[in-house]
Every structure is written in C-alpha cells, then in structure tokens.
Amino acid sequence: MTSFAELTSPQVADLLAGPRTPVLLLPVGAVEPHGPHAPLGTDELISAGMCARAAERLATDPGLRVLVLPALNYGVTHMSAGFSGAVSIGADTLRCLVLDVCRSLKDSGLHRIVVVNNHFEPAHVTALRSAVAEAEVAHLDLLRRANVARLTAEFRSGSCHAGQYETSLVLADRPELVDRDVMRELPAVHVDMPALMSASGGRADFAGLGMDRAYCGSPASASAAEGESTFDTLTDLLVELIREVGRG
Template sequence: MTYFADLSSRQVAALASHERVPVLLLPVGAVEPHGPHAPLNTDPLISRGMCERAAARLAGDPGIRVLILPEVPYGVTRFAAGFAGGIPIGEETLHALLTDICGALIEQGLPRVLLVNNHFEPAHLVVLRRVVETVEAKHGVGIGFVDLVRRRHAARLTDEFRSGACHAGRYETSLVLADRPDLVDVTIQRELRPVHVDLARGDATDFVSAGMTDAYCGEPALATAEEGEETFSVLTDILVEAIRELV
C-alpha cells in the first residue's frame, strides 16, 4: 500500500519497528484559479503527482518505505483575490495544521515527514519554512521540506519556472496535462496569449495588479504532456534525493 490512510491502525503501529524505514510524504498546495483553462487544484495535483511517482520509484527499495499522507490542499493564497474559486486560509491556520500533523506522527514514532509543496506564493512559503523550524524546536526532530524555489532545485527545472512567470503557464499546464489531461480545457489553452510577469520579483501583491487579468502568466499555449512528463521526472529525482537525505 502507498497511501498512509489506507492502512489499518495495527499496520501503522508496526511501521516504526519495520526493517524498511517509513518516510511519510505530505502533499501541500492551494485551491486557487489557474487561468481559464486549468483546474483550481493544480498545485496539490502536482504535489500528489510527485509523491506518487517517488513512491513508485522506491517501491522496491529494501531500506525505505514511502507512504503518502492525505494531502493538505488549502494554502495561503491572496494573489488570486477577485477571481472565483480561491479558498485562502490564514498563515496561522496553515502553520497550526501542519505542525499538528507532523507532531502527531512524530509522537507515534514516525518522525520522517517530508512536506511536498507546489504553491509558491511568498507568504505560503514563509509558513512552510516556519513549520520546519517549529517542529524541530518543539519535538527535536528535523522534518523535510522540498523547497523548489531554492536555487539548487530551480536550476534543474524549466526556463519558464526560473523566470517566475509560471503560474498556470507552460510549466504548470504541462504537468497537469501529463497527470490529468481531462482537467485542462485545451481549446482555451491553445488560444491563450503569452503573459510575461515575474512573480518571483517579490513586489507583486495580486494577479490583477501584476497584469495577470486571466489569472495566468507564462505561455500555457505551448504546454504539452510530453514536457510535463519530463518535468515530473526531474521533480521526482529531486524528491527521491530528499527522501534519501531524510533517511
């Protein structure tokens, strides 16, 4: 079994003493608009896709057992204000939820927890980094966080990702096409014009003021499932490396 919540209580109790070290992946994202063509759950979908691929790659590893926790799809998302579908939660709500989840697992003898995030709003990332610090201070355990915007990870990803113009653009849309093509309106996608906005600059406060009048930037019209699979392969490499470092 790959999914933590599919196990019975007795099976979970046996994990801590198992010869294969359990690593629990926690997919994180946000429910928010991703242009007129992509689903609201784009971010958690990508996080879950990374986790599933990493679990499959390590399925035969004799020393590691990867389990995927139920995802946390809600995040800090204020940039999408004014568009339908966004469900933001506050910083303290997210911080409390994630630290409580990690703490509950640590107290059951399952300390190797890894946050897997694909929502890059700056305030959201600040919370995730603070969760790592809080958990370590409270429990004396260092959990993991795959922080894809860090230079060492971003350098391995696409040009559009590094440009900062990747919200619902070619990068994210390709990943959704690779995992759930049925959720992309390709008729609309192929007609979308490029929108060059650098969300990584740090001075953007919302999509509209940044020039993203349709809640996307980058070049979604160029997205393909093939590029998405290639990117997922790199993301899986990064995640598998983080899993091994955590163990």
C-alpha cells in the first residue's frame, strides 16, 4: 500500500511509532489544455506517476516508509485562458493550500514531506516555491539546472508543452488518454517558452506564444518507450531526494 489516504487513523499512528521513517509525497499538477491529443490532467498524471514509482521502488527499504498523498489537481493556469477545459486558481490560493496541507501534516508529527510538481507556469512555480520555503518541506524542483540537465532534449529546449516529452509520459502511464490518430498528424511547433515568458514579464499566454492549439514541441514523435525511460529518470531524481529527506 502506497496511498496515505487508504490508511486508517490507527495505521497512521502505527506509522509514527514504527521503525521506518515516514516520507510523504504530494503530487501537484493542473487542469489545462494539452493540445488536441493529450488529457487536461497531464501534469498531475506525471506527478502522480513519479510518486507511485518512487514509493514502489522504496517499498522494501528497511529505513523508509514512503506514502503518496492525495494529489492537488488544480494550479495557476492563466496562460491557457481562452481554451476549453482550462481551470485556474489564484497563486495565493495555491500557496495557502500547499502551506496549510504541509502544516497540518507536520502538526500531526509527519514532518518529512516532498512536493512533486509538473506544471511549470511561472506564477504557479513561484507560488509553490514560496509555500515549500515557508512550510520548510522539500520540493523536487524540476526547473533547477541540475535536474533539467538530466531530462530529455525537448525538455531542455523549453519547447515541451504537450510535446514529445509530456505526451510520451502519458503514453507510458495512461495510453488510453492520448488520441494517437490526432497526435500523429500534429506538426512540430517550436516555441522557447522560458525565453518568451521572460521577455513578456510572465504575461504571455498560449495564443500569444504562437501555440494556437495549446501545444509546442513534437507530439508526433512521442512514444511509450521514451515515456518509460523518462519516468525512470524522474523517479531517480525523486528517490535521491526522498533518501536525503529521510536522513533529515
């Protein structure tokens, strides 16, 4: 069992008293368009997939008990305004929500928490960084240079919203959610999102960036094999951080 929400209250008490150090993983994502081919919940799906794999990999670790918390599915998605299916919350709402969840867990004695996010809109990332700093919990920040360097060429290019990188991950985890007929027909769209968002002061939206179908990168090149390989790397990154957190 890797899901925190599936435990009973006495089992949580046993967890606190047990010989293995509990580490809780909080997956974070968003509900926003990912092209005409991939699901709105792509970001949360990736975060949850990483967490499940890390918990499974560490299931028999004698010193750690890793559990996955219920995911936070909503995020700051102002950039997708105007597209059907976009559901955005305010940056301060996200910050307060993450902060309150982490503080509540810490108040109950569960101090080791890792926030895992795969939605990279600047206002969303800033809110998360603020929350984890205030809550004093760990954060696997995939935009840090050392982490970016270990991911795929498309991710490093910054042209990766619903492209080859993200679509491959969904194909590896929930292939039935990808419209492959549409995916195969999509032309590559190169948009250096980080550079353009920086130049606009963070005020850009998908349409303004040239993403008139809410994707960039090369979704037609996606494959489940690449997704599994990328999940392996993402899980490596997460397990490394979990071990660090477990050591205190």
